[in-house]
């Protein structure tokens with residue numbers, strides 16, 4: 001399933017990084033401590049976090065995450081938005097928390 | 111034989127630019143068709159080292175030598191140095207201030223990550239003078 005298909009199914013709203021929406025999704029990772037995510041997230045993961053800053057975009061890029069989902073409507077700052085667009089890393093927002101979102105991703109990915 | 115020598119200035123306390131050097135190295139390694147596993151390990155280790163220079167040492171320089179056999183990275187700063195390297199290497203140990211923690215740093219996992227993802231790591235440090243990290247990553251290792 002692509003990022004875009006998953007996002008459509010789960011009702012996430014795209015904030016930035018549209019160029020990367022066609023990527024295939026492979027698994028999911030949840031975390032906010034960047035060094036932790038850096039060493040554990042796998043290529044293709046949907047990454048659920050509340051960190052909407054430029055460093056989060058760098059971590060998503062370096063780990064080859066498929067996209068970032070900012071849960072509980074956490075904010076994406078302007079620099080992060082610009083970098084996400086430039087690096088084509090889709091960033092979505094949802095009002096749901098990380099637990100609910102992870103459950104929904106698991107169900108959708110089967 | 112070196113395929114490519116790179117040098118970067120890493121700005122101090124500028125989080126908007128932190129990670130640029132490691133992103134660029136990752137990009138170049140990909141272009142060279144370098145082993146994907148090694149690319150990932152270089153990206154992680156170099157990013158952690160780069161961020162540490164920004165947060166803890168006021169910036170510095172990064173030197174990268176790429177050859178078919180290995181990627182060798184020197185991260186050189188002129189910050190406060192690390193008084194107790196053994197302690198700094200422990201997972202969970204961090205002196206990151208609150209403003210940096212609120213950005214998602216300060217798990218105390220950076221140096222342990224570097225150790226884990228490199229094939230060789232040397233830390234030369236002197237209190238009041240600065241720190242140099244020398245890391246090597248070999249493809250397929």
Ligand SMILES: Nc1ncnc2c1ncn2[C@@H]1O[C@H](COP(=O)(O)OP(=O)(O)OP(=O)(O)O)[C@@H](O)[C@H]1O
Nearest residue numbers: 035162166167198204205215216217218219220221
């Ligand atoms: N270049 C450096 N100069 C001075 N001190 C450093 C340097 N790099 C690391 N340290 C010290 O070592 C500690 C541990 O570093 P480490 O990267 O493991 O964790 P952190 O940077 O505090 O948090 P994290 O990397 O998880 O965001 C730091 O908190 C700091 O005290």
Ligand SMILES: [Mg+2]
Nearest residue numbers: 158162220221
């Ligand atoms: Mg660190």
